[in-house]
Amino acid sequence: MAPRSFWKGYLKLSLVTCPVAMTPATTDSEKVRFHSINRKTGNRIRNHYVDAQTGKPVRDEDQVHGFASGEDQFVVIEDDELDSIALESTHTIDIETFVPRDSIGWIWHDKPYFLMPDDKVGEEAFAVIRDAMRATGMVGIARVVLFRRERAVMLEAAGKGILAWTLRFGDEVRAADDYFEDVEDAKPEARVVKLVKALIDERTKDWDPSMVEDPVQARLLDIIEAKRKKRKPAKTRAPAEEPPPTPDNVVSIMDALRRSVEQEKKSGKAK
Incomplete structure (x- = not known):
């Protein structure tokens, strides 16, 4: 529906x-959402709007829109003025x-x-x-x-x-040139680009919504369900290993790309 x-x-x-x-x-x-809970009582914690100066609660009917015009100074805009x-x-x-x-x-x-x-x-x-x-x-x-x-x-x-x-x-929307202006306009060697194209080709697939699934959400739901049934949650996966150091010269990049392409072909990740 x-x-x-x-x-x-x-x-x-x-x-x-x-x-x-x-x-x-x-x-x-569908996202997992949490409430703030009082650990001692198990009850939800409720938020209240209070006056920043007096600390007293403010009723809903007394809350209005305000535009900051200076330090601790605001221009109040009423709902009927917005409607007008x-x-x-x-x-x-x-x-x-x-x-x-x-x-x-x-x-x-x-x-x-x-x-x-x-x-x-x-x-x-x-x-x-x-x-x-x-x-x-x-x-x-x-x-x-x-x-x-x-x-x-x-x-x-x-x-x-x-x-x-x-x-x-x-x-x-920020201007991209403001952030990319310090990036050198370097032209990679043709042989390096060719290897990257080969790597892209090996990893090319048709788009599928499963590519943007949230694994953390799934693990959270497992933990919630386990706690609901009063059983011990399954262990989560180990933290990811530190990535290898970034190559600092063209020769090591070429070697890394060649090994990457060979590994992709062997692993059967081709489309």
């Missing part, structure tokens, strides 16, 4: 409009422009959402926009208000639906 949508509104392209629903494309609900600046994108994803899919680097991608038609009447309009983007290799750029903040989103065809990626704000 598909999860319930957390946002409903309209997808708009010029005069074409259709009702849509959106839901997160990822989840962390709500934009049309609160309820409408209006596609403003289209760009080639490959022109948006992965670093701009923030969070993915599934976008789907919300009624039968709008399915045709939805399908037309989706299939036209797929046929042209383009993605739509629009804006939408999520969690009281307007976000730019990238829309791309994904199967029967549309994948909506919220995009990071401009001031969130």
